[in-house]
Amino acid sequence: MNFERLKEKLEILADAAKYDVSCSSSGGSRKNKKGALGDSSASGICHTYTEDGRCVSLLKILLTNHCIYDCAYCVSRSSNDIKRAGFTVEEVVDLTINFYRRNYIEGLFLSSGIFKNADTTMERLVRVAKKLRLEENFNGYIHLKSIPGASDELMQEAALYADRLSINIEIPTESGLKLLAPEKNRQDMLNPMKYIQNGISQYKDEKKIFRKVPKFAPAGQSTQMIVGATNENDLQIIKVADHFYKNYNLKRVYYSGYVPVLEDNRLPALTTAVPMLRENRLYQSDWLMRFYGFKAEEILDPNMPFLDLEVDPKLSWALRHLHQFPINLQTADYQMILRIPGIGVKTAQKIVSARRFQVLTIEHLKKLGAAVNRAKYFIDFTAGNIHLRHLTDINLRKLLIGGSTSKFQNQFSQQLTLF
Amino acid sequence: MTTLLYDGSFDGLFTAIFEVFEYRYKDVEIVSRERFYQENIFAEIHEVITQNEKAERVLNKLEQNIGKSGIHELLKVFLSEDIELEQLILSAVKQSIQHPDKNILQNYADHDMLKISKIGKSVSRERHRMTAFVRFEKMQDDVFFAKIDPDFNVLPLIRKHFKDRYQDQKWMIYDLKRNYGILYDLENCDFFYPDEKLDLQKYQQKFHDEETQYQTLWQRYFTRTNIVERKNLKLHIQHVPRRYWKYLTEKN
Numbered sequence: 001m002n003f004e005r006l007k008e009k010l011e012i013l014a015d016a017a018k019y020d021v022s023c024s025s026s027g028g029s030r031k032n033k034k035g036a037l038g039d040s041s042a043s044g045i046c047h048t049y050t051e052d053g054r055c056v057s058l059l060k061i062l063l064t065n066h067c068i069y070d071c072a073y074c075v076s077r078s079s080n081d082i083k084r085a086g087f088t089v090e091e092v093v094d095l096t097i098n099f100y101r102r103n104y105i106e107g108l109f110l111s112s113g114i115f116k117n118a119d120t121t122m123e124r125l126v127r128v129a130k131k132l133r134l135e136e137n138f139n140g141y142i143h144l145k146s147i148p149g150a151s152d153e154l155m156q157e158a159a160l161y162a163d164r165l166s167i168n169i170e171i172p173t174e175s176g177l178k179l180l181a182p183e184k185n186r187q188d189m190l191n192p193m194k195y196i197q198n199g200i201s202q203y204k205d206e207k208k209i210f211r212k213v214p215k216f217a218p219a220g221q222s223t224q225m226i227v228g229a230t231n232e233n234d235l236q237i238i239k240v241a242d243h244f245y246k247n248y249n250l251k252r253v254y255y256s257g258y259v260p261v262l263e264d265n266r267l268p269a270l271t272t273a274v275p276m277l278r279e280n281r282l283y284q285s286d287w288l289m290r291f292y293g294f295k296a297e298e299i300l301d302p303n304m305p306f307l308d309l310e311v312d313p314k315l316s317w318a319l320r321h322l323h324q325f326p327i328n329l330q331t332a333d334y335q336m337i338l339r340i341p342g343i344g345v346k347t348a349q350k351i352v353s354a355r356r357f358q359v360l361t362i363e364h365l366k367k368l369g370a371a372v373n374r375a376k377y378f379i380d381f382t383a384g385n386i387h388l389r390h391l392t393d394i395n396l397r398k399l400l401i402g403g404s405t406s407k408f409q410n411q412f413s414q415q416l417t418l419f
Numbered sequence: 420m421t422t423l424l425y426d427g428s429f430d431g432l433f434t435a436i437f438e439v440f441e442y443r444y445k446d447v448e449i450v451s452r453e454r455f456y457q458e459n460i461f462a463e464i465h466e467v468i469t470q471n472e473k474a475e476r477v478l479n480k481l482e483q484n485i486g487k488s489g490i491h492e493l494l495k496v497f498l499s500e501d502i503e504l505e506q507l508i509l510s511a512v513k514q515s516i517q518h519p520d521k522n523i524l525q526n527y528a529d530h531d532m533l534k535i536s537k538i539g540k541s542v543s544r545e546r547h548r549m550t551a552f553v554r555f556e557k558m559q560d561d562v563f564f565a566k567i568d569p570d571f572n573v574l575p576l577i578r579k580h581f582k583d584r585y586q587d588q589k590w591m592i593y594d595l596k597r598n599y600g601i602l603y604d605l606e607n608c609d610f611f612y613p614d615e616k617l618d619l620q621k622y623q624q625k626f627h628d629e630e631t632q633y634q635t636l637w638q639r640y641f642t643r644t645n646i647v648e649r650k651n652l653k654l655h656i657q658h659v660p661r662r663y664w665k666y667l668t669e670k671n
Contacts, residue, residue, distance in 0.1 A: 003632045003635075006636065010639055010640055011639055011643050012634055013645050018643070031583075032583050032584065032586055034586065036586060037585065037586070037588070039584045045547070045550055045551045046658070048552075048641065048667065048669055050645035050655070051650055051651070051655050052646045052647075052650050052655070053649075053651040053655050056641070059640070095636065101557070102637070102668070103553050103554060104668070123475075149637070188636075216586045217488045274648055350527050353527065354525065354526060354527040355524045357525075357526040359527045360528065364527075364528050367527075368533075409611070
C-alpha cells in the first residue's frame with residue numbers, strides 16, 4: 001500500500017466530511033461472533049475529541065469528493081476549485097479495520113460526493129459495508145450516508161449491512177433548498193427514508209414471529225439540518241424535527257450551525273460567525289422533546305418564532321408558565337419534576353427515589369446535582385422555601401440571568417467583535 | 420475502639436465485615452494491612468484471616484437486599500482506592516441489614532450512600548474513559564499492546580469489554596501505576612502480575628513495521644476532522660483531561 005498517497009487522500013476526504021455533525025455510534029447492538037472482530041453496544045464510545053470539542057467515535061470520511069451537484073453550502077460543490085480524491089473500496093476497509101484494531105474508533109461513517117449518478121455512488125458505499133461485514137467479519141458500527149434518489153434495492157441491501165442510515169435534508173425549508181441546491185429536491189431525500197422506515201417496522205414485526213431475521217438498520221435513521229444558511233426561524237426548524245421524529249421515527253435530528261466556507265451572494269458573508277449559541281439552544285429544545293415530554297408547540301409558538309438566547313428553553317417555558325409553579329418535590333409526579341428549570345433527567349430520578357426515604361430539603365437538592373440557582377425559585381419544600389417570594393416578581397427573569405453565568409458568554413457572542 | 424486488619428482484598432474486606440457482626444463490635448475501623456500504622460495505642464487490634472465462606476455469606480445476604488447491581492456499586496467503591504472505602508462499605512452493609520426490604524443505596528439523602536453513589540460515578544466515568552482512551556500499538560510479535568495509569572483501579576472493570584471486542588487479535592493492557600495487566604492470547608484472557616515493572620523502553624522498540632504509519636494516518640485524520648472556526652479548547656480539555664494525553668496517539 002502506498003502510504004504517502006493514502007495519507008493525502010485521508011486528509012482531503014476527512015476534511016470534506018467534517019461538516020457532518022453526526023458522530024453517534026449508539027443504538028446498535030451487534031454482538032461479536034466467536035473469534036471475530038468488533039462488538040457494538042447500545043451506548044457507543046467517544047474515543048477522542050477534536051479541538052472544537054466534538055466527539056470522534058467513527059472514522060468519518062467521504063468515499064470521494066468528486067460531485068456532480070453544485071449546492072451552494074457544500075465545500076465539495078462542483079464549481080469549487082479544490083483538490084479532488086477518491087478512495088478505493090479496499091482502502092476504506094483497510095483504514096477502518098486498522099483503526100478499529102488500535103481502539104481509535106467504534107466504526108465507520110461513510111459519506112460521498114455524488115459521482116455519475118445516485119445509484120452508482122450508493123452501490124459503491126454498500127460494497128464497502130458488505131466487504132467489512134462478510135469478508136472481514138467486522139461487527140463494529142457502520143453508518144452509511146444514503147444518496148438522495150438511490151433505488152429501493154440498494155437501500156434494502158444497505159440496511160442489511162449498516163447499523164444506521166441517514167440522509168441530510170440540509171436546509172429546513174423547501175424554499176431555502178430551492179435557492180441553495182436547485183438541482184436537489186426534497187422528495188428524493190424522503191423516499192429512501194420512507195423505504196427504510198417501512199423496512200424497520202417490517203423487521204420488528206417479523207422478529208416477533210421468527211427468531212432469526214437478518215438485522216435491518218438496527219440503529220435506525222438520522223438526519224441533519226444546516227442552521228443559519230438561509231433565513232428560516234427556530235419554530236420552523238423545531239417543527240421539521242418534530243415531523244421527522246413523529247412520521248419517520250428518526251433516532252436523531254442533528255443541527256449544524258452554518259460555517260461560512262464559500263463566497264456566494266446567496267449565503268451569509270464569509271465573516272459571519274458560526275451561530276453556536278443558536279445551535280446549542282436547538283439541541284436543548286430537541287432534548288426537551290425527546291427526554292422531557294415537551295411538545296414542539298410548547299417550546300415555541302408563532303408569536304415567538306425564535307428561541308431565547310439569554311435563557312435555556314426550559315427556563316423560558318417556565319417563565320411563561322409561572323402559574324404552574326411552585327412544584328412540591330415531595331408529592332409532584334416525575335413528569336412535573338422534569339419540568340423544573342435546573343433539574344435534569346438523572347436528578348429527577350434521584351429525587352423520586354430519595355423522597356421515599358425522607359423529606360427533602362434544599363440542601364439535599366444541591367447534593368443531588370440540581371442547578372439550585374435556577375431551581376430554587378420554582379420548588380416548594382415541605383419545610384417552606386424563602387425563594388418562593390420571588391416567583392411572582394416581575395424581575396424574576398433578571399434575577400435568574402444575574403444568578404448564573406453562561407458558558408457561552410463572550411466566547412460565542414452573537415455580536416460582531418470589531419477589533 | 421477495635422481495629423480490624425485485613426489483607427486488602429475484596430474477600431478480605433467482607434470477611435472483616437462478617438467478623439464485625441460475629442464479634443458484635445460496636446466501635447470499629449477496618450484497615451488494610453498495607454495502609455496500617457498505629458496511632459491510637461489504646462486501640463485493640465483484631466487480625467482478620469480471609470475466609471471465602473464468610474465473605475460469601477455477607478455478599479449473598481447483601482445481594483438479596485440490594486441486588487447484583489448494588490454489589491457492583493460496592494465493588495466500584497472498593498476499586499476506587501478511596502481512603503474511606505472500608506468505612507463506606509461497612510456503613511452500607513450495616514444499613515442494608517437494618518432495612519432488608521429497601522435498596523438502601525438509593526437513599527441519596529444519606530451522607531454515606533450519596534458518597535458511595537458519587538464514587539461509583541467517578542469510577543464509572545474512568546472505566547468508560549479507559550474503554551475510549553486505550554491505544555493499542557502493534558508489536559513485532561503481533562500483540563496489540565496498551566499502557567494505562569488510571570486514577571482508579573479500573574482494569575477489572577474493563578476486561579470483559581475488550582475481551583468481547585477483540586477476539587481475533589492478541590492484546591495486552593498494562594497498568595503502569597499498579598504494575599499488573601490483562602493478557603489475551605486468542606484463547607485465554609487473564610490478569611498477569613509481573614515480578615518487576617515492564618521495561619517499556621525496550622518493548623517500545625519492537626513496533627511492527629506498519630505501526631508508525633497507521634499512527635501517522637490517525638494523527639492526520641485527527642487534525643483534519645477538526646473545524647478551526649469552531650475551536651473550543653476548554654470543551655476539548657473537559658472531555659480529554661490533560662492527564663490522559665501522554666498515552667493518546669493523536670496528542671503526540
